[in-house]
Amino acid sequence: SRARLLSLVDAAGCPFFFPARAVVPSPGARGSVSCGGVVRAMDEAPPLPPALERQTTEAREQFLIDYSTQRAEERAEISLTEGWEICREYGVDVLTKHLMDGMVDRNPFGNRGYTSLYSISFMMTAQANTPDQSRPIYDNVGNVVETFLKDKVIPQLLDTQLVGTPLIRHFSKSWENHKILTKWMKMLFLHIDVGYVTNNNVATLTSLCLSKFLNVAFGQTCERVRQGVMELINSERAGNQIDREQIKSCIEVFVVMGLTQINQNIRAVSEISKMPPRLEVYETEFETFFLDASHSYYDHISSGWRDELSVADYLERCETVLREEKNRVHGYLHPSTERRLLLRVEEVLLSVPQADLVNRTNGGMYSMLVEERDDDLARMFRLFTREGVKDQEAPMTVLFEKFVHDQGMALLKARQAEVQRLEAEGKKETTADPTMIIAMIALYRKTEQRVQKLFGNHLNFHKAMRNAFQGFVNQTATPKYSNADLLVAYCDALLKGKERSEKLDENSIEERLEGAMHVFYYLNDKDDFAALYRDYLSKRLLGSKFASMEMEKAMITKLKQNQGPPFTAKIEGMVQDHQMIRDVVRGFEEHCEKSAVNLPLPASVQELTVGWWPQQPAIKVNLPKALGDFTQIYEKYFKDRTSGNKRLAWIFALGDAEVVGTFPKGKKYTIAVTTLQAVALDFLGGQNTPISCTQIMESLGTDIETTKRVLHSLSCGKHKVIQKSGPGGKGKINEEDVFTPSSEFQSKLRKFQIPMASLDNIGQIKAKVREDRSFAIDAALVRIMKARKRLGHQELVGEVVAQLTQFKPEVSQVKNRIGSLLEREYLKRVEDSQGDWTREYDYQA
Structure with missing residues (x-):
């Protein structure tokens, strides 16, 4: 065998x-x-x-x-x-x-x-x-590979006639051939790898063959190959088709050569892709040059784009370029290049020209906002918030804030124009027109939607939006009424169940109140709003003009969530009082029935807690006998019920009554009026001759201003139940005017209401608010100094401004209150070693 x-x-x-x-x-x-x-x-x-x-x-x-x-x-x-x-x-x-x-x-x-x-x-x-004979065989393997590279590969790669695509094709083919050669060298002499290499700690045959390519072929051709690769990549950037597999093969050489330099234990060519990469050669011999070349390429070409294209088209081109560069990395570059490449491209395409693109007069961000080009705005935000853009979204937020502020100022100017039109027509400005407030709410919702949808709900855009709204919301369109006045009047109309002439259900009221709260958030003078809101609320509650108590409570909840419980304490007290009125009225009725008290007229009393309700002007009036007798009966009842521990004060300006009037033409009407109007009608109804304004004032026992407002409502309104004559012009009351019941009055309505201008003085309400501000500043100063003991002037002023959220105090106000506390010895100036005063204060217990 x-x-x-x-x-x-x-x-x-x-x-x-x-x-x-x-x-x-x-x-x-x-x-x-x-x-x-x-x-x-x-x-x-x-x-x-x-x-x-x-x-x-x-x-x-x-x-x-x-x-x-x-x-x-x-x-x-x-x-x-x-x-x-x-x-x-x-x-x-x-x-x-x-x-x-x-x-x-x-x-x-x-x-x-x-x-x-x-x-x-x-x-x-x-x-x-x-x-x-393993060592000689091992050496012969290295020598024969080196000889092959020198004789067959390098001469062709160094041929000066071989450039561009042919060079890359040939180099790619040479590298693929070398990998095949390395694989077969390892397979033909595998016993050398297992025996000699293992026992003598030398490079494996795979590492040996790869290192020959690095030392013999790569070193001499690296620069030409790199240049050829970059030329092909630029050709692809220009829109030409290239063989990506050839580029990928060439790039692989740079990566493998780095691994070959430091690793002698590569067992097989197929294992290279699974080994942790060493990118030193790739980064130094290719990536650095490639990134610089990419920067130069886009720096040159982008200047032409900016001259030829609009901002929107340029940004769209940039987005396409970045997407293509990312795909390029995935196609044939090493993944580690992606971030560095995109950073360089973003720098030259976006970061450098950012200010020009954002602020460009025609087609820039402002134009996009005006024309509502949402897709372009979203693209601009996406691109300028990329990592390679130095200033990120900052230039956009500046322009966005300016745009929103300009939009708000346009609303104020529209309000000014409308008021001027009214004055030209001889009409007075009122708070009844909600157009500006409604427009502000619409602007808020639109701006908020843009921030969320187009600008990624970014915090800096929210800050820009807040700054813009605070800028115009706290400016007044006209000197007479502030935006706080108009906002309170708008909320009052909503809580009465209407907006202009539209009647609202609870869902609509809730939606509009939510919008009003957005505007309220930006008000600096929230204490003004609270004082005026309480005044309007008192009229709604006492006149039963509110649409829904649930909506009233919902509004209070919104205010509490925004400003805290102390802000709504008095408002909640007013609602509680109103809800107890029914029990108070029932108690008085039961008392009268039990005591067999005969009332001179059917009437009811609403008891209010002084500390909760707005302070009302003290108006004296000579009541008719029946009404006077009723007040005496109720005062005795109240005194017995409270054991004399509480004092009762009548506020006739807030009362209401129904008066039945019979006019010469034989018709009888039921007229809803205020208590003061009822007293005036009772007095005038018994007069047979004309009587002057001054005489009426003396008979009623009121001041002249109150008398004029009462007579104006009865003689100059829609229902002129009193006839006026005298030197006073149309719609005006003069002290020498005379009045008599109107013999010609008639109305299609059998029951109607005669409204009267409020006796409230908004100026007095705001003056009280200013006075309360001084107390609030004093309290904040004492609170801060008690905790800190010693503090510098600027730090103290800054902390006071930060703590007071219901209004924004002026620095001069804080300075004056500090002076007041120094005079009252709550604070003391700190002296230095030479006895001179410093800008620090000590708290005096």
Whole structure:
């Protein structure tokens, strides 16, 4: 029987082999093996075949099989020279010829030819009488790879005629060939990797072959290849088609060379992609130059874009470029380049020209906001908030704040124009027109929606929006009424269930109140709003003019959430009082029934707590006998009920009554009026001759201003139940005017109301607010100094302004209150070592 030294190949193409220097005995062999393992005799080697060029694959394969079989059977040793010559000629040269010819077979040697080549190389390192030849074989592998690169690869790559796409194509092909060459070198001499490399701590065959490419081919061609790659990338940027796989192959060389420099244990080419990358070579030899070239490319081309394109089109082009650059990285660059590349491109395309793009007069951000080009605005925000833009969204927020402020100021100017129109027509300005407040609410909602939808709900845009709204909301359109006055009047109308002439259900009221609270949030003088709101609320509650108590409570809840419980304490007290009125009225009725008290007229009393309700002007009036008798009965009842511990004060200005009047034309009307109007009608109804304004004032016992307002409502309004004559013009009351019941009055309505101008003086309400502000500033100063003991002037003023949320005090106000506390010895100035006063204060307990 014959025996062979077999080299089996597993499914992955990796050969199993016998240990180095093993001897495989076989029956019938011509030589015998001694105990030392030395072969006594060997046959002559078979004659070598003709030159490689004249061989066929089958002939080479047959020669290798015959040679390896004979050597195995005869246990004959193979010299290094002979064995390497066979491995080179029938292995390496065959492979390189295939690679140079562009024919890459999966196995260029044939299956049996590869097995025989491996067996021959293995037998050279496993001979009993010959020293281990692994080192020379290892060196020969490196030398033959280096020779191939120098003779076949480098000359073509250095050809000056080879540039651009042909150069990259050739380099890419050379690299792919070298990976194939490296793989087969490792497979043909795998026993070297397992034995010699492992035992002597040298580079694996894969690392050795790759390092040859780095040291021999890459070093000499790197610059030309890099330049060619960048030219192709710029060509792709210009819209031309390129072979991305070739570029990817060239880029891979830079990455693999970095790994080859420091890693000698690469086992296979296929493992490179799975190993942690070392990017030193890639970054220094390619990426740095590539980033600079990209910056220069876009710096040159973007200036033309900005001259030719509108801002919107330019930004759209930039967004496309950034998307393409990202795809470019994913296509053939290393992933680590993505962030650095995008940063450089964002810098030159967006960061440098940002101010010009945002502030451009025609087509810039302001124009986009005016024209409501939401897609362009969203794109601008996305691009300018990218990492590579130095100023980020800051220039946009400045312009956004200006735009919103301008929109708000336009509303104020519209209000001014409307007031001027009214004055030109001889009409007075009132708070009844809610147009400006409604427009402010609409502007808020639109602006808020833009911030959320277009600007990513970014905090800085919210700040810009707040600054803009605070700027115009706290400016008055006209001197007579502030925006707080108009906002309170608008809320009053809503809580009465109407907006202009439209009647509202609870859902509509709730929605509009929510909008009003957005405007309220930006008011500086919230204490003004609270005082005026209480005044309006008192009229709604006492006149039962509110649409829904649930809506009243809902509004109080909104105010409390915005400003805290102390802000709404008095308002809540007013509502509580109103809800107790029914019990008070029922108690009085039960008292009258139980005590058999005969009332001179049907009437009821609403008891109010002084501290909660707005302070009303003290108006004296001479009541008719029936009404006077009623007040005396109620006062006795109240005194008995409270044991004299509470004092009762009548506020006739807030009362209401129904008067039945019969006029000369025979018609009877029921007229809803205030208590003061009822007293005046009762007095005038008993007069047969005209009576002057002054006489009426003396008879009623009121002041002249109150008398004029009462007479004006009865003689100058829609229902003129009193006839006026005298020097007073139309719609005006003069002290010398005379009045008589109107003999010509008639109305289609049998029951109607005669409204009267409020006796409240808004100026007095606001003066009281200013007075209360002084107390609030004093309290804040004492509170802060009690906690800090010593504080500088500027720090103290700053903390006071920060603590007071219901109004924004002027610095001069705070300074005056500090002076007042110094005079009252709550504070004391700090003296320095020389006895001079400093700008610090100490708290005096």
